[in-house]
Amino acid sequence: MIYKKYIYLAVFLLVSLSLNAGTIKGKLLEAASGEPALGVVISIEGTDYHGVSGMDGTFVIPNLKTGSYRLVTRHISYTVLQKEFTIGANETVQLELSLETAENLKLNEVAVLGKKDGASDHTARSMERNASQVMNIVSGKAIQISPDLTVANVIQRVSGVSIERNSNGDGQHAILRGMDKRYNYTLVNGVKIPSPDNKYWYVPLDIFPSDLLDRLEVYKALTPAMEGDAIGGAINMVMKDAPDRFTFSANVSTGYNELFMERKFMGYDHRSVRQESPYETNGNQYNATPSDFTKPAVDYTSKSPLPNLLGSLAIGNRYLNNKLGVLLAGSYQNTFRGSNSLFFDSQTVDTLRGETLTKMNERQYSEQQTRYGLHAKMDYRINEKHKIQFYNAFMSLTNVQVRDVKSTQLTIGGYDPVLGNATLDYTTRSRLTKQQIFNSTLQGKHQLTGKFAVQWSAVYSKATNEVPDNTTVPLLGIRRNFVETRTTVGDGSRRWEHNSDRDLAGYLNLSYTMPIGDIQVEWTTGGLYRDKSRSNFYNNYQLRPSRPFDQYGIDFTEYAQIDWVVQNPRGSVASALNYDATEKITAGYAQFKVTSEQFEILGGVRAEATDQGYKMLFPIGEDRPEASQVYTDLLPSLHLKYKPEENVNLRASYFRSLNRPGFFEIVPYRIVQEEYQERGNADLKRAIADNIDLRYELFPKPSEQLMVGVFYKHIQDPIEYTLQRDANRGQDVYYAPGNFGNATNYGLELDYIKYFRVIGIKANYTYTHSKITTPKSRRIRNAGGDLETINTDQSRPLYGQSAHVGNLSVLYKNAKQGIDAQLAGSYTGDRINTVSQFLNNDLWQKGFVQLDASLEKNFTSGLGIFLKANNLLNTPMEVYMKNRSPANENAPGQKDGNTTLMRRDYYQRSYLLGIRYKF
Numbered sequence: 001m002i003y004k005k006y007i008y009l010a011v012f013l014l015v016s017l018s019l020n021a022g023t024i025k026g027k028l029l030e031a032a033s034g035e036p037a038l039g040v041v042i043s044i045e046g047t048d049y050h051g052v053s054g055m056d057g058t059f060v061i062p063n064l065k066t067g068s069y070r071l072v073t074r075h076i077s078y079t080v081l082q083k084e085f086t087i088g089a090n091e092t093v094q095l096e097l098s099l100e101t102a103e104n105l106k107l108n109e110v111a112v113l114g115k116k117d118g119a120s121d122h123t124a125r126s127m128e129r130n131a132s133q134v135m136n137i138v139s140g141k142a143i144q145i146s147p148d149l150t151v152a153n154v155i156q157r158v159s160g161v162s163i164e165r166n167s168n169g170d171g172q173h174a175i176l177r178g179m180d181k182r183y184n185y186t187l188v189n190g191v192k193i194p195s196p197d198n199k200y201w202y203v204p205l206d207i208f209p210s211d212l213l214d215r216l217e218v219y220k221a222l223t224p225a226m227e228g229d230a231i232g233g234a235i236n237m238v239m240k241d242a243p244d245r246f247t248f249s250a251n252v253s254t255g256y257n258e259l260f261m262e263r264k265f266m267g268y269d270h271r272s273v274r275q276e277s278p279y280e281t282n283g284n285q286y287n288a289t290p291s292d293f294t295k296p297a298v299d300y301t302s303k304s305p306l307p308n309l310l311g312s313l314a315i316g317n318r319y320l321n322n323k324l325g326v327l328l329a330g331s332y333q334n335t336f337r338g339s340n341s342l343f344f345d346s347q348t349v350d351t352l353r354g355e356t357l358t359k360m361n362e363r364q365y366s367e368q369q370t371r372y373g374l375h376a377k378m379d380y381r382i383n384e385k386h387k388i389q390f391y392n393a394f395m396s397l398t399n400v401q402v403r404d405v406k407s408t409q410l411t412i413g414g415y416d417p418v419l420g421n422a423t424l425d426y427t428t429r430s431r432l433t434k435q436q437i438f439n440s441t442l443q444g445k446h447q448l449t450g451k452f453a454v455q456w457s458a459v460y461s462k463a464t465n466e467v468p469d470n471t472t473v474p475l476l477g478i479r480r481n482f483v484e485t486r487t488t489v490g491d492g493s494r495r496w497e498h499n500s501d502r503d504l505a506g507y508l509n510l511s512y513t514m515p516i517g518d519i520q521v522e523w524t525t526g527g528l529y530r531d532k533s534r535s536n537f538y539n540n541y542q543l544r545p546s547r548p549f550d551q552y553g554i555d556f557t558e559y560a561q562i563d564w565v566v567q568n569p570r571g572s573v574a575s576a577l578n579y580d581a582t583e584k585i586t587a588g589y590a591q592f593k594v595t596s597e598q599f600e601i602l603g604g605v606r607a608e609a610t611d612q613g614y615k616m617l618f619p620i621g622e623d624r625p626e627a628s629q630v631y632t633d634l635l636p637s638l639h640l641k642y643k644p645e646e647n648v649n650l651r652a653s654y655f656r657s658l659n660r661p662g663f664f665e666i667v668p669y670r671i672v673q674e675e676y677q678e679r680g681n682a683d684l685k686r687a688i689a690d691n692i693d694l695r696y697e698l699f700p701k702p703s704e705q706l707m708v709g710v711f712y713k714h715i716q717d718p719i720e721y722t723l724q725r726d727a728n729r730g731q732d733v734y735y736a737p738g739n740f741g742n743a744t745n746y747g748l749e750l751d752y753i754k755y756f757r758v759i760g761i762k763a764n765y766t767y768t769h770s771k772i773t774t775p776k777s778r779r780i781r782n783a784g785g786d787l788e789t790i791n792t793d794q795s796r797p798l799y800g801q802s803a804h805v806g807n808l809s810v811l812y813k814n815a816k817q818g819i820d821a822q823l824a825g826s827y828t829g830d831r832i833n834t835v836s837q838f839l840n841n842d843l844w845q846k847g848f849v850q851l852d853a854s855l856e857k858n859f860t861s862g863l864g865i866f867l868k869a870n871n872l873l874n875t876p877m878e879v880y881m882k883n884r885s886p887a888n889e890n891a892p893g894q895k896d897g898n899t900t901l902m903r904r905d906y907y908q909r910s911y912l913l914g915i916r917y918k919f
Contacts, residue, residue, distance in 0.1 A: 021062065021063040021064060021065060021089075021090070022064045022065070022066065022087035022088060022089065022090065022091045022092065022093065023060065023061070023062045023063075023064065023091075023092045023093070024044075024060070024061045024064060024071070024085070024087065024092070024093045024095065025058070025059070025060050025092060025093070025094055025095070026042070026058065026059055026071075026094065026095035026096065026097060027053075027056070027057050027058045027059075027095070027096045027097070028040050028042075028053045028057045028058075028059070028073065028097050028098075028099055029057055029096070029097070029098050029099070030078075030098070030099060030101070031098040031099060031100050031101075036053070036056050036057025036058075036701065036702060036703060037053055037057050037075070037078065037099050038053055038054070038057065038815060039052060039053060039075065039815040040052065040053045040059075040073050040074070040075040040078065040099065041073070041074045041075065041816075042059050042061065042071060042072070042073055043071075043072050043074070044061060044064065044069050044070070044071060044072075045069065045070040045071075045072055045082075046069075046070075047069070049061050049063070049064060051816065052814075052815040052816035053815065054755070054757035054758045054813065054814075054815065056701060056703065056704075056755040056756070056757060058757045059757075060757070064087050066087060066088055066089050067086070067087065068084065068085070068086045068087075069084070069085060069086075069087065070082055070083070070084050071083045071084075071085060071095070073097070073099065075099070078099035078100060078101060079099070079100045079101070081097060081099055081100075083095065083097060119139055119140025119141050119144075119214045119215060119240075120139055120140075120141055121139045121141055121142060121703055122702055122703055123139065123215070124137040124138065124139035124142070124215055125137075125699065125702060125703055125704075125705055125753075126702065127217075128697075128705070129649065129697065129699050129705075132223060132593065132600060132602045132639055132641065133219065133220075133221040133222070133223055133602070133639050133651075133653055134219075134220045134221040134651060134653055134693045134695055134709065135217060135218060135219045135220060135221070136158045136159060136160075136217075136218045136220070136751070137215055137216065137217050137218070138154055138155075138157060138158060138215060138216040138218075139215050140213055140214045140215050140240075142157075143210050143211070143213055143215075143216065144211070144856075145811075145820040145822055145854055145856055145866075146210075146822060146824065146852075146854060147822065147824060147852035147853055147854040147868045147869065147870055148210055148852070149209065149210055149211075149310070149333065149868070149912075150170065150171065150205065150206045150207075150208060150209060150210055150371070151205045151206075151208040151209075151210055151213065151216065151237060152170065152171030152172050152173070152174070152204070152205035152206040152208075153170065153171040153206075153210070154210050154213075154216055155171075155174050155205065155216060155218065155235065156171060156174075156807070156826050157762075157807050157809065157824065157826070158216075158218050158764070159707075159749045159750070159751045159764035159765070159766055159805075159807070160176060160177045160220070160747070160749050160764075160766040160768075160805065161174055161175065161176055161177075161218065161805070162174075162175045162800075162802055162805050162828045162831075163175065163828075164181065164800070165877065166206065167339060167341075167365050167367065167401070167403075167905075168337035168338055168339055168365060168367045168369075168907060169337065169339060169871065169877070169905070169907030170206055170337065170369075171205065171206060172204050172205065172206045173202060173204060173205065174205060174235060175232070175800045175801070175802075176218070176220070176232035176233040176235075177220065177232055177233065177711060177713075177745065177747060177766070177768060178232075178745055178747065178768035178770050178797070178798055178800070178801030178802065179231055179232030179233075179713070179745065179798070179800075179801075180232075180798065180799050180800040180801075181200075181202040181800070182200060182201065182202055182659060182662075182719065183230065183231040183232040183659050183687075184202060184230055184231075184232045184233055184234065184235060185201070185202075185203075185227065185229055185230050185234050185235070186202070186203040186205070186234075186235045186236075186237070187234060187235065187236040187237065188236075188237050188239065188393060188439055188441075189236075189237070189238060189239055189391055189441065190236060190238075191439070191441050191457060191459050191461075191505070191507075192227055192503075192505070192530075193437060193439055193461050193463070193503075194437070194461050194462065194463040194501035194502070194503045194532065195463055195501060196435035196436060196437055196463040196464055196465040196499075196501070197435075197465065198465045198467070198497060198499050198536070198664070199662065199664040199665075200662045200664065200665075201229075201660070201662045203437075203463075204397075204435065205235070206371075206397065207371065207395050207396075207397040207435055207437060208237060208373065208395055209312065209331035209333060209371060209372075209373045209395075211251070211312045211331050212239055212240060212312070212329055212331050212373050212375050212393075213237055213238065213239060213240070214238045214239060214240050214241055215238045216235070216236075216237060216238070217235070217236040217237075217238060218233055218234075218235055218236075219233055219234040219235075219236065220233045220693065220711070221233075221637075221639065221653040221655055221691065221693050222234065222635075222637060222655045222657055223591065223602060223604075223637060223639065223655075224589040224590065224591040224603075224604035224605060224606040224635070224636075224637055225509065225524060225526065225589055225591055225606075227528070227587065227608075228587075228606055228608050228633065228635040228656070228657045228658055229608075229657070229658055229659060229660055230657055230659075231657050231658070231659050231687065231689040231691065231713065231715060239329075239375050239377065239391070239393065240314055240316075240327055240329050240375065240377065241325075241327065241377060241379075242316055242318070242325030242326055242327040242377050242378065242379050242389075243316045243317065243318070243325065243327065244318060244322075244325075245317070245318065246316070246317040246919075247314065247315065247316045247317070247327075247919070248314070248315045248917075248918070248919040249312075249313070249314045249315075249916070249917065249918040249919070250311070250312065250313045250314070250916070250917050250918075251310075251311060251312055251866075251914055251915065251916040251917070252309075252310070252311040252914055252915060253309075253310045253311070253866070253868075253912050253913060253914020253915070254307045254308055254309055254310070254912070254913060254914065255307065255308045255310075255868075255910060255911045255912035255913060256307055256308060256910070256911060257308070257335075257336060257337055257338070257908055257909070257910045257911075258874075258908040258909045258910070258911075259337075259338050259339070259340070259906075259907065259908035260304060260305055260336060260338070262908070263340075263364070264302040264303055264304060265302070265303060265304065265305040265336055265338070265366045265368075266300055266301070266302050266364070266366040266402040266404055267300070267301055267303075267305075267366060267368065267400065267402060268296055268297060268298075268299055268300050268301065268400075268402065268430050269296040269299065270296075270400045270430075270432045272294065272296040273294070273296055273297050273432055273468055273469045274292075274293075274294050274297075274468065274469050275466070275468045275469075276468070276496070277468075277469075277494075277496035277539045277541070277571060278292040278541075278571070279539050279570065279571045279573055280496070280537075280539075284570070284573070285570075286569075286570070287566075287569035287570060288541060288566050288569045288570070288571065289566065289569070290543075290546075290563065290564045290565070290566060293469075293494050293541070293543070293564070294469075295560045297430050297469050297471040297494070298428075298430065298471055298473055298559040298560050298562070299558070299559070299560040300402065300428065300430070300558075300559065305336035305368070306336070308333075308334065308335040308336060308910075308912065309332075309333075309334045310331075310332065310333045310334070310335070310912065310914070311331070311332050312329070312330065312331040312332070313329065313330050313331075314327065314328070314329035314330075315327070315328055315329075316328065316329075316377075322381075323380060323381045323382070324378065324379075324380050324381075325377075325378065325379045325380075325381075326376075326377070326378050327375075327376070327377045327378075328375075328376050329373075329374075329375040329376075330372070330373065330374050330375070331371075331372060331373045332371075332372045333369070333370070333371040333372070334368070334369070334370050334371075335368070335369050335371075335910075336366075336367070336368050336369075337367050337368075337369060337907070337910070338364070338365045338366045338367055338907075339363075339364075339365045339905045339906060339907050340362075340363070340364055340365075340905070340906045341361075341362070341363035341364070341365065341903065341904065341905040341906075342360070342361070342362060342363075342892075342893055342901075342903065342904045342905075343360075343361040343362075343363055343902070343903045344357045344358075344359065344360055344361070344891075344893075344900075344901070344902050344903070345357070345358050345359035345361070346358055346900075346902070355841060355881055355883065355885055355888075355900055356885050356887045356888065357410050357885075357887070357888050357891050357894075357900070358409070358410055359407055359408065359409055359410060360407070360408045360410055360891070360892060360893075361405050361406070361407045361408075362405065362406045362407075362408075363403060363404070363405045364403070364404045364405075365401060365402075365403050366401070366402045366403075366404075367399055367400065367401045367402075368399070368400040369397065369398070369399050369400075370396075370397070370398040370400075371396070371397045371398075372395075372396050373393065373394065373395045373396070374392075374393065374394045374395075375392075375393045376391070376392045376393070377389065377390075377391050377392075378390045378391075384447075385446065385447040385448075386444075386445070386446050386447070387444070387445045387446075388442070388443070388444045388445075389442075389443050389444075390440075390441070390442050390443075391439070391440070391441045391442075391443070392438075392439070392440045392441075393437075393438070393439045394436070394437070394438050395436065395437045395438075396434070396435070396436045396437075397433075397434075397435045397436075398432070398433070398434050398435075399431075399432070399433040399434075399435075400431075400432055401429075401430070401431045401432075401433070402428065402429070402430050402431075403427075403428070403429045403431070404426075404427075404428050405425075405426065405427045405428070405429075406424070406425075406426055407424070407425040407426070407427065408424055409424075409425075410891060424477045424487075425474060425475065425476050425477060425490075426474065426475040426477070426487065427472065427473070427474040427475070428472070428473050428559065429470070429471065429472045429473075430469075430470075430471045431467065431470045431471075432466075432467065432468055432469070432470075433465070433466070433467050434464075434465070434466040434467075434468075435463075435464070435465050435466075436463065436464045437461070437462075437463045438461065438462050438463075439459070439460075439461045440459070440460045440461070441457055441458070441459045441460075442457070442458045442459075443455070443456065443457045443458075444456050444457075450513075451512055451513045451514065452510075452511070452512050452513075453510075453511045453512075453513075454508075454509070454510055454511075455507075455508075455509040455511075455526075456506075456507060456508050456509070457505075457506070457507040458505075458506055459503065459504070459505040459506070459507070460503070460504060461501075461502070461503040461505075462500065462501065462502045462503070463500065463501045464498070464499070464500045464501075465497075465498060465499050465500075466497075466498040467495070467496070467497040467498065468496055468498070469494055469495075469496060470493075470494070470495040470496070470497065471492070471493070471494050471495075472492055472493045473489070473492045473559050473562070474489070474490035474491070474492065475487040475488065475489060475490065475552055476488050476489070476490045487551060487552040487553075488545075488548060488549055488550065488551055488552075489545035489547075489548065489550060489552075489562055490545075491542060491543065491544050491545075491567075492542075492543040492544075492545075492564065493540055493541065493542055493543060494540075494541045494543065495538075495539070495540040495541070496537070496538075496539045496540075497537065497538050497539075497577075498537050499534060499535060499536040499537065500534065500535055501532060501533075501534050502532065502533050502534075503530060503531070503532050504530070504531045504532075505528060505529065505530040505531075506528060506529050507526070507527075507528045508526045508527060508528075509524060509525075509526035510524065510525050510526055511523065511524040512524075518596060518597065519594060519595070519596045520594070520595040520596070521592065521593070521594050521595075522592070522593040522595070523590075523591075523592055524589075524590075524591040524592070524593070524604075525588075525589065525590045525591070526588070526589060527586070527587050527588035527589060528585070528586075528587050529584075529585070529586050529587075530583075530584070530585040531582075531583075531584055532582065532583040532584070532585075533580070533581070533582050533583075534580070534581040534582075534583075534663050535579075535580050535581075536577060536578065536579050536580075536581070536663070536664070536667075537577075537578055538572075538573070538575055538577035538578055538671075539571040539572060539573050539578075540571060540572045541566060541567075541568060541571050541572075542566075542567040542568050542572075543564040543565065543566060543567065544564065544565045544567055545562055545563065545564060545565070546563040546564060546565050547563065550562075573617075573618065574618040574620065575618065575620065575669065575671075576616050576618075576620050576667055576668055576669035576670070576680070577667070577669045577671060578616065578617040578618055579614050579615060579616045579617060579663075579667050580614070580615050580617070581612075581613065581614040581615070581663040581667070582611075582612070582613060582614075583610070583611070583612040583613075583660075583663070584610075584611045584612075585608060585609070585610055586608070586609045587606060587607065587608040587609070588606070588607050589604060589605065589606040589607070590604050590605060591603070591604035592604055597643075598642060598643045598644070599640075599641070599642055599643075600639075600640070600641040600642075601638075601639070601640055601641075602638075602639040602641075603636075603637060603638040603639065604636070604637065605634060605635065605636045605637075606634070606635040606636075606637070607632060607633070607634050607635070608632070608633050608635065608658070609630075609631075609632040610629070610630065610631055610632070610633075610660060610686075611628065611629075611630050612628060612629050612630075612660065612661075612663075612666075613626065613627060613628025613629065614626060614627065614628075614663060614666065614667050616667065620668075624668065624682060627666070627682055629661075629666070629686075631686065633656075633658050633686075633688070634656075635655070635656045635657060635658070636654075636655070636656055637653070637654060637655035637656065638653070638654050638655075639651070639652075639653045639654075639655075640652045640653070647698065647699040647700060648696075648697065648698055648699075649695075649696075649697035649699075650695075650696055650697075651693065651694065651695040651696075651697065651709075652693070652694050653691075653692070653693040653694075654690070654691065654692050654693075655691050656688065656689065656690055656691070657688075657689050657691060658686050658687060658688050658689070659686060659687040659689070659719060660686050661681075661684040661685070661686060661719065661737070664680065665680055665681060665684055665719075665737045666680060666681065666682050666684050667680045667682070668680050668681075668682045670734075677733070677734040677735065678734060678735045678736065679734045679735070679736040680736065680737075681736050681737050681738060684719065684737055684738070684739065685717050685739050686717070687715055687716065687717050687718050687719050687739070688715070688716045688717065689713050689714065689715040689716070690713070690714045691711070691712070691713050692711065692712045692713075693709060693710075693711050694709060694710050694711075695707060695708065695709030695710075695749075696708045696709070701755075703753070703755060704753050704754050704755060705751060705752070705753045706751070706752055706753075707749070707750070707751035707752075708748075708749070708750055708751075709748070709749045710746070710747070710748050710749070711745075711746060711747055711749070712744075712745075712746040713744065713745040713746065714742065714743075714744055715742065715743045715744070715745065716742055717739040717740075717741075717742075718739065718740055718741075718742070718743040718772060718798070719737050719738070719739060720737070720738065720740055720772065720774065720798070720799050720835060721735060721736065721737050721738075721799065721835065722735070722736070722738060722774055722835040722836075722837065723735055723834070723835060723836050723837040724736055724738070724837055725777060725789075725837050733837060738774075740772055740773065740774045741772075741773055743770060743771060743772035743798060744770060744771050745768065745769070745770035745771075745798060745801070746768075746769055746770075747766060747767050747768035747769060748766065748767045749764070749765075749766045750763075750764060750765045750766070751763075751764045752764065758812060758813055758814050759810070759811065759812060760809075760810070760811035760812075760813065761808075761809070761810060761811070762807070762808075762809040762811065763806075763807065763808045763809070764806065764807050765804075765805070765806040765807075766804075766805045766806070767803060767804060768801055768802065768803060768805070769797075769803065770797045770798040770801045771795055771796075771797065772795065772796060772797070772798055773793050773794065773795045773796075774793070774794065774796070774835065775791060775792070775793055776791075776792055776793065776794045776836075776837065776838060776839040777789050777790065777791050777792065777837060777838060777839065778790050778792060778838060778839040779838070792839060794839055794840070796832065796835075796842060797831070797832060798832075799832050799835060800831055800832065801831055801832070802828050802829040802830065802831040802847070803829050803830070804827065804829035804847070805826075805827065805828055805829065806826070806827045807824070807825070807826045807827075808824075808825050809822055809823065809824040809825070810822070810823045817857075818857055818858035818859060818860070818864070819855075819856070819857055819858075820854075820855070820856040820858070821853075821854065821855045821856070822853065822854045822855075823851070823852075823853050824851070824852045824853070824854075825849060825850070825851045825852075826849070826850050827847065827848070827849050828847060828848060829847040830844050830845065830846060830847045831844065831845050832844055832845075833845040833879050834879075840882065840883060841881060841883070842881070842882075843879050843880070843881060843902055843903075844879065844880055844881070844882060845877065845878070845879050846877075846878040846879070846880060848875045848876075848877065848878075849873060849875060850870075850871060850873070850875050851871070851872040851873045851875075852868075852869065852870045852871070852872065853868070853869045853872060854866065854867065854868045854869070855867045856916070858916075862917055862918050862919050863915065863916070863917050864915065864916040864917070864918070865913075865914070865915050865916070866913075866914050866915075866916060867911070867912065867913050867914075868911070868912040868914075869909065869910070869911050869912070870909065870910045870911075871907055871908070871909050871910060872909060874906065874907070874908055874909055876904050876905055876906045876907075877903070877904070877905040877907075878901065878903065878904045878905075879901075879902045879903035879904075880896070880899040880900060880901050880902055881899060881900040881902060882898075882899055883899070883900060884896075884897060884898055884899060884900055885900065888900055
């Protein structure tokens with residue numbers, strides 16, 4: 001009983017103290033900029049009470065007894081501030097304090113021409129607010145604490161942006177405002193780079209590790225000074241810059257993918273794969289023999305993979321009395337990914353009955369990705385008016401993939417689970433893909449007079465893509481009544497492909513500033529010249545088993561035991577896919593910028609002359625062995641910005657832009673792919689678009705924003721890939737690019753960022769509507785019961801465009817505890833995956849939600865630990881048709897009564913645990 005009395009007394013005293021205690025709440029701001037001061041330690045002198053300012057600069061210190069106190073702030077970037085105050089019982093004292101920059105930092109800024117931290121969230125918001133055109137920025141700090149490992153995954157957090165994923169579920173290409181990846185271009189430090197892709201212009205963004213970036217910029221409107229080949233927008237990766245003082249950071253992490261807790265990883269010795277085809281090694285008169293095709297590409301192993309390993313390092317400093325700045329950075333990622341996929345083949349019996357499924361393919365992908373990047377930046381400040389910088393980067397992505405497929409022939413007219421008669425085939429493909437990008441840029445900035453300035457750049461870039469010894473081995477079998485199975489070897493293939501793009505470019509910009517009263521007028525002119533060359537090589541060998549009736553499990557148990565006969569000993573080099581191509585771009589522009597306290601007007605015109613052509617190394621039939629396209633485009637633009645208040649922008653923009661065909665698209669090649677034939681189109685024209693933007697921007701606090709915008713695009717001769725029927729060859733279907741009249745694309749964008757002390761919310765939503773009309777056909781039965789094909793037109797959305805795209809991220813930042821956490825969700829609505837030649841038979845990708853998370857804990861020593869988790873909901877990628885045939889009712893996987901499932905891929909969750917050190 002006595003103990004209970006003491007307990008009651010203690011509780012009573014604690015409650016009494018808390019009821020009589022006071023609270024101090026405050027907000028810390030930078031005196032020079034008015035921006036919130038983050039991470040400042042606030043202590044009450046003579047007590048143990050203290051706090052740390054949050055993301056919005058606020059702090060709270062509760063439970064202070066009645067009395068007078070002195071508050072003291074401490075932070076390396078600011079001078080010490082002391083503030084005396086008195087607090088009464090149950091009183092809340094509100095303070096707003098301004099912090100001055102520390103004197104030593106002020107001196108350093110003068111001495112080395114210091115700059116803002118280009119990786120901070122504050123810098124990103126400030127750049128968005130002060131930009132002359134519509135743009136969005138993801139800061140380096142946001143990238144660091146996000147769950148994303150590559151630029152492709154980072155960019156999905158930007159409003160109006162969705163991503164296309166590769167076969168292992170990783171992001172690969174960006175779709176901006178519903179415009180397919182072909183309508184965008186990619187910059188590194190403001191310079192356009194070539195693509196290693198074997199077909200197209202667009203750069204696969206998964207080749208870039210995200211931890212090499214200072215920030216990621218997405219331009220949604222183009223100025224005359226920017227290259228005009230972007231209808232959707234331009235993506236600029238601003239790499240880490242040379243610092244103002246010594247900087248060192250490093251991290252290392254490891255993790256695993258849940259997929260390989262459920263099944264084995266299938267691989268092979270890719271290091272022993274033959275890099276050149278027999279044709280390349282021995283000359284064009286050489287007849288290849290079976291011994292020319294090495295065994296490692298078909299010698300498969302199944303085992304649990306090693307854990308993923310990732311790391312990065314950056315070090316920089318300034319030398320020569322702070323005139324020379326140097327930064328070296330590198331990143332390495334070795335990850336094991338994959339997917340389990342269900343894929344159906346089909347045929348159109350007639351349009352009214354819908355698509356009949358003919359084959360079910362169960363695919364297992366196993367992929368090892370080795371990604372590394374090296375980045376070096378030097379700048380030399382000759383004096384306050386002259387600066388030269390030299391940038392070099394090398395990015396590499398090696399993908400080792402094995403795809404194992406089990407195919408079941410479904411009974412035509414319906415799947416009969418009782419009869420069960422079906423052909424059971426197996427196909428295994430091993431593919432090694434090596435992509436690399438090298439960029440070297442020398443730039444100069446010179447303020448020749450107080451009004452006249454010159455900027456120039458000299459650029460060398462090269463992108464390569466190699467796919468050596470792409471090997472396919474099929475096993476053919478018959479299954480009867482689920483009992484007897486017999487598998488023999490089918491015809492195989494060994495394919496070599498490689499291509500390279502080389503760019504030489506020069507940029508020159510001249511600017512003259514002319515103040516007129518309170519108005520500042522800047523005139524800018526300049527241009528570029530780019531010489532691009534591409535070489536493309538393709539060679540495919542067809543193999544046939546020397547003993548076609550040997551059975552798996554009886555006559556052989558490993559693919560490496562199969563003996564082959566080479567059907568085409570000299571390969572298939574006499575193909576339009578062996579070509580050299582060139583492109584020469586000459587561009588010039590004139591631009592003006594008028595700035596007052598409330599207005600900014602930027603406008604002008606750009607002219608781009610294009611000379612693009614190809615030369616096939618082997619003339620093929622009646623196809624043109626060489627051809628070129630020569631044209632010139634005038635691209636005007638006008639951007640208006642009005643500031644009715646200091647923190648409000650009203651924007652209106654117009655610009656004209658274009659999209660050129662890729663080299664591969666205008667070469668008249670024909671190639672048989674796994675699902676269909678593919679062809680080029682020598683008559684493919686460029687697309688031209690007129691683009692309009694309106695946006696309202698509110699920045700209630702320096703780190704917060706609300707943006708509401710609308711956009712409209714009218715596109716002439718849009719380029720779309722469609723499945724088409726060959727009018728001269730009966731029912732032959734091929735996949736090819738074409739121009740299809742005019743298209744429209746318009747939408748609404750919302751961006752919102754808000755911080756509540758230690759909690760932050762980042763949200764965006766985009767609605768997009770597009771319309772394009774393309775030729776289709778439909779098959780109907782006439783009065784006599786025979787099938788008849790009728791040609792028609794159908795309007796639909798642009799390929800890849802989702803009506804609804806949204807992101808929501810909830811952030812937790814506790815500077816006192818050194819904790820950063822983020823839960824990030826993204827939604828991408830239904831979109832067309834493949835355009836069919838038949839009416840209402842387009843393939844659609846189902847809308848999906850992806851949820852990712854990250855957690856980071858930092859210590860005062862500079863050490864930190866972090867955890868990243870991706871695809872927490874294990875969201876599959878599903879493709880369907882918007883019709884349903886009665887013939888498919890009993891087919892596996894067909895659960896929805898209104899649609900036909902064509903594909904479903906599961907990727908499973910991935911986890912990463914690591915440590916970070918920063919000095």
